[in-house]
Amino acid sequence: MPTSTPVLRLAVPSPLYRSFDYLPPVGCNVENLKPGARLRLPFGRRQTVGVLLDISDTTQIQRHKLKAALELLDDEPLLPTELMALLRWVADYYHHPIGETLATALPVALRQGETATAKYRARWRITAAGQAVNTATLGRRAKRQADLLQRLAASRNGLTADQLSELPRNWTDAMAALVKKGWAAVEQIAALECGHAESDPGPALNPAQAQAVEAIERCLNRFSPVLLDGVTGSGKTEVYLHAIAAVLLAGRQALVLVPEITLTPQLVERFKRRFNVPMAVLHSGLGDRERLNAWLLARGGEAAIIIGTRSAVFTPLLNPGIIIVDEEHDSAFKQQSGLRYSARDLAIVRAQRLDIPVILGSATPSLESLLNVAQGRYRHLTLPQRAGSAQPPTIQLMDVRHQPMEDQLSAPLLRLMQQHLDRDNQVLLFLNRRGFSPTLICHECGWVAHCRRCDTHMTLHLNKRQLRCHHCGSQRPVVAQCPDCGSPDLRPLGSGTERIETALTRHFPDIGVSRIDRDSTQRKGSLEALLDEINRGGQRILIGTQMLAKGHHFPDVTLVGVLDGDQGLFGVDFRAGERMAQLIIQVAGRAGRAEKPGQVVIQTHHPDNPMLQLLCREGYHAYAEAAMDERRLTALPPYSHLALLRAEASHSLPPENFLQQAEQLAQQLGSTGVERYGPMPAVMERRAGKYRFQLLLQAERRADLHRLLTPWTAQLNALPEARKVRWSLDVDPVDLI
Ligand SMILES: Nc1ncnc2c1ncn2[C@@H]1O[C@H](COP(=O)(O)OP(=O)(O)OP(=O)(O)O)[C@@H](O)[C@H]1O
Ligand SMILES: [Zn+2]
Known part of the structure; x- marks a missing residue:
């Protein structure tokens, strides 16, 4: 083989921290090989799909040992340069193998080698000639054509086969006749969800919203990270919608990340009502083929708005214009297995590389984001008041010591509930524990x-x-x-929510009770049904877990009861308090969102707890400031940076030994500026039959941490005990348990 044959450097899904060298497929024109394209490869005894990273003249492997790739799967690079570069950065930052990193970012269908062609579908529109036709003159024989023409005339976007298939009779012949006469025209459009034809302009912005929108619009053409810090019900979504409108006007795409789409069907509906554009909604219910389609249409620029959960941060975009992260404090943005990335953090990194604005929105911003604001890295835009006529709810602690309790319901709370129900309002009770x-x-x-x-x-x-x-x-x-x-x-x-539900039905036999938790919403459509029931209004009690805290808008809820305010006080994780404070404020934010004022009570056995008092009396930001001081004193994030090496096995010895060896390795590598804690058993030492141990690394400066992690992770697989355990590294862990 002539030495001039180039060598392909490929990312292959494998736990090894390296790329793999191959020769081009036999007979393949090397000109056609571009980084970002997929190739089918022989790998061990099986075949796999790899992504081309580089083409090189040299290799460390003897040439005659190199295997040839089997087939080039993409004529054009599947992953745009920008995304390839981002993913290389991701692999470096999270110290994750490049092959698995790329595999995480690709839709399953592409990982399996399916062809990358997007689906289109036919859509019919009325032509000018069709508009000029007086359907009354068409005569009875062409009644179907006349009907169809009227329908087309009434629809601004034209109609797809899906929409037409709702017609009572077969429409295809009649449509063909219309097209033949030149009265209708057919076009191929991206197979995506589309906003409703009748767009709704939304309410007029209040001054704070208008200011925020203006500030965002001023920097649409450059990287500008913004924390949109708006109390619950302040109309943050309205601000997103206006910012997106400006982005669409400039012919660019908007990427919107949300913690969980299925929990907030109302949000997607609002987007659809507002914009008359194709949207890719990436929810967990999508099949592999549909997901691939949405991905490809975002890449091709056909999808103007992309709404998705954390993995959507890796969606390729032809004309990216803005990234929005809604409820940025939510820990759902952190992936807890495999490539443990934070979609919130990556949204910032990606926006910076794309030189576009990124908005993090929340009523309860994470301490990380608040510190970034304090240090001048993010712009701080605030919406201090509720939108429209809604007033902020009053929040008070309810001392339940010595009170008679019916399950978790104290007598004073039951009395208060009765008062609110008597006024024909709804009551929401929050308990973050499902089951009986x-x-x-x-x-x-x-x-x-x-x-x-x-x-x-x-x-x-x-x-x-x-x-x-x-x-x-x-x-x-x-x-x-x-x-x-x-x-x-x-x-x-x-007690869990199920037990409270039973107690409520006993105590308020005439009042409907809706329980909202993972158990009651498992069936498809059940959450929507429950939300509909609640939104029909009138006396009703809602009991639920943190699912209730997620951006819902319940106009008739006037009383919110947090049944166990002490739940966050004794958490083992250093973020337990922050999480509970965010949850309390988010559920509290469901009260009094419309004309009726809201009241929030928090049942506690620790009414003197200073943090709880601060949260109730002075609100989230006062709480966050105090929590921040605590973190500074204890040198915990965001004032330091963490990485957690976890290991597990069916026996307790191997993980402990592995971590011991890893610890020694770290010591040998010299880890200036990095403190090491452990190995120690995880808080729940045995889970799913596995014994779990961990080693925590902490550094004041991120650079110190990563200087150790790079050589360290590369060598961990070679440790003698590595083969006896399953190990993983978690950079910036959100959960230390
Ligand atoms: N300028 C406005 N005038 C009147 N009503 C408004 C205005 N802006 C928003 N609203 C309404 O106020 C309600 C709350 O707005 P929105 O959902 O955007 O708030 P949010 O800050 O995203 O809420 P949360 O964080 O609590 O989920 C919605 O019903 C919305 O239609
Ligand atoms: Zn178990």
């Missing part, structure tokens, strides 16, 4: 239902008569007798 009770205990001997695979209790789900582990998902039927002593006296200890 978190524990089932034997009253005779003290036996507790434990998970057999985790160090934790099973949760009792009475409706399904099951015990379920919320950590590994295992389940078994409820036993009638204690397996230890045979006593039938088994009692549920503590």
